[in-house]
Amino acid sequence: MELAQRVQSLTPSSTLAITAKAKALRQQGHDVIALGAGEPDFNTPEYILDAAKESMDRGMTKYTPSGGIPELRKAITEKLKRDQQLTYDEDQVVVTTGAKHALFTLFQVLLNPGDEVVIPAPYWVSYPEQVKLAGGKPVFVKAREENDFKITREQLEQAVTSKTKAVIINSPSNPTGMMYSREELSEIGEVAKEKDILIVSDEIYEKLIYTEDPHVSIAQLSEDLYNRTILINGVSKSHSMTGWRIGYAVGNRDIIKAMTSMASHSTSNPTSIAQYGALAAYTNGEEEVEKMRNAFSERLDAFYDKLIDLPGISCVKPKGAFYLFPNVKEAASNCGFSNVDEFVKALLEEEKVALVPGSGFGAEENVRLSYATSMENLNEAAERIKKFIQKHQ
Structure with missing residues (x-):
């Protein structure tokens, strides 16, 4: 067959x-x-394990809302306010079965056949495959080693066409571990604004930084960038919860609503027990x-x-x-x-x-x-x- x-x-x-x-x-x-x-x-830290066990004892083993339990979505908005000074409402958050599934679902609701997504290379292996599965076309921009594997404003300008729908920014990066500065993100944001494209900001490693330079989300830099950025994150790397499969996407209400609707026909909802574990991760000390x-x-x-x-x-x-x-x-x-x-x-x-x-x-x-x-x-x-x-x- x-x-x-x-x-x-x-x-x-x-x-x-x-x-x-x-x-x-x-x-x-x-x-x-x-x-x-x-x-x-x-x-996974003991307090998260305990919270998951307690949720089972309390019978929290049934279906949940497709976009995630309200308590976790609220905790995510509070985390983003606390760490990135970003203000979101709960209906701007969708909890997914891992950050990978957040990206997959985002491209499914975002891309039509032939739409292009700019992907800096080196890139995480699943970005181009997910774009292709959604009918889109990955457009690779080679980030030079001498520039710490980060693309420049000029490179992005040259890569964008009338078919470009979005650009992916992964900072800190898998596989390079490199991180964009506020100034570098600002220049990329200017191109996104001029060309009217979306920004997919994968921030899954934002807690694992080994420099005095702080992590900066591109959504922090201006109201325009806030409005055109879909922020992807999760607890897999930060709290050693890879097998729990809890990630999330945050941003434009219409996009988040569409992602939630799609999830309702694919996974139904993220695992209930894992959601309560993630809730503990975001409501306790670090x-x-x-x-x-x-x-x-x-x-x-x-x-x-x-x-x-x-x-x-x-x-x-x-x-x-x-x-x-x-x-x-x-x-x-x-x-x-x-x-x-x-x-x-x-x-x-x-x-x-x-x-x-x-x-x-x-x-x-x-x-x-x-x-x-x-x-x-x-x-x-x-x-x-x-x-x-x-x-x-």
Whole structure:
């Protein structure tokens, strides 16, 4: 039976593929160090677990409103007011089955066949696939490494056409960990205003920042940008709740209403128990979040220094998230590999270190390494990568 054309054009997730390969090797008895995971290695904080258990005991195990329980939507508006000084009403919020589902649903309600979405590259692997599934066309703009993997105003101006519907901004970024400044966001916002396009602002890593520069949401910068921005966020990364699948979209009422209606015909509602866990995440203190952020910051500093000492590897130091995105083209070439993908494949087979090739993110010279693992694993991974390069040179 022939499958629908919409799925025949999809590119499999490189992050999930490398994770599956590493898991298979582990099951065969190999000592694999997996640096491909896009999730914190900490368990969900105890107070969130307790809140979820309590919700079950109280019988909160039934259907909820499709857009999320009112208490959680209110808590989200309070969080945005507290952290970003952004004021939203509850009917401007839709709670979704993860931030990924928020993006998927947004593109489904936003795009008509042929509509274009500007996507800075390197990009998170699911952006272009979700745009294609909605009948849209991804338009890639290469963010230069010398500009910390961030696009400029001039690049965006050149990419926008009469068919452009939106631009995606992911800050801090997956996979690069880079973060746009207020000034850089302002310039991008000016183009969005001039060209009358929407801004999809993915802020899922906004709590994981390792610099004195604060996180800035582009929606904060002006009334116009507030009105044309759909803000995407969730508790997966900030509160180590990846498996709970709670995200949200905030913004224009008509768009949020359409997303809520669509969710009612797809997921019905996010899991009730997980919603009460997310409610606890946003209504309690953030001591556990800060502990996790501090641990990531320490790992970043230690692992970054080891990484840039490796021959043929260069890396711009990230400011957020929990990824490093080094350029390994020279190392791969010096080791006799025709491309970085072959380098990554051999590293996994020979030294049992799993990285994600940058080709899946639109950057063929790079690899993504997650430092969401123990310092012991990071130190051992650095030694294995060093051994691998020395053996092949």
